[in-house]
Amino acid sequence: MSFQKAYPKSMLQTFRERSETIGNCNECCRKTRLLACNHCNNAICCQESCSILFPHIADSLFVICNTCRTTIEEKIVTVIDYSKLILLKKKINKKRKLMI
Numbered sequence: 001m002s003f004q005k006a007y008p009k010s011m012l013q014t015f016r017e018r019s020e021t022i023g024n025c026n027e028c029c030r031k032t033r034l035l036a037c038n039h040c041n042n043a044i045c046c047q048e049s050c051s052i053l054f055p056h057i058a059d060s061l062f063v064i065c066n067t068c069r070t071t072i073e074e075k076i077v078t079v080i081d082y083s084k085l086i087l088l089k090k091k092i093n094k095k096r097k098l099m100i
């Protein structure tokens with residue numbers, strides 16, 4: 001899973017249209033237009049370093065703040081490691097059977 005780095009202009013425009021609040025971003029502390037993170041509800045701006053935006057149903061946006069992004073990415077890594085572990089166990093089991 002790779003996160004989009006640069007957002008198309010249409011996406012940033014949707015962000016501005018959807019954003020009803022102007023305040024301080026939870027990530028960069030700048031006063032700008034904000035949207036709530038779909039995960040933790042923290043208000044964040046549309047800067048790439050603060051949030052990840054995904055196109056969502058009915059022309060809306062799915063917004064994830066950078067803090068949640070880090071958490072989610074860590075979870076993904078854990079899941080990958082876990083599946084590798086299962087594969088490794090299977091291989092070890094096969095070797096054992098061969099030895100018997």
Ligand SMILES: [Zn+2]
Binds near residue numbers: 025026029045047
């Ligand atoms: Zn920000």
Ligand SMILES: [Zn+2]
Binds near residue numbers: 040042066067
């Ligand atoms: Zn969040």
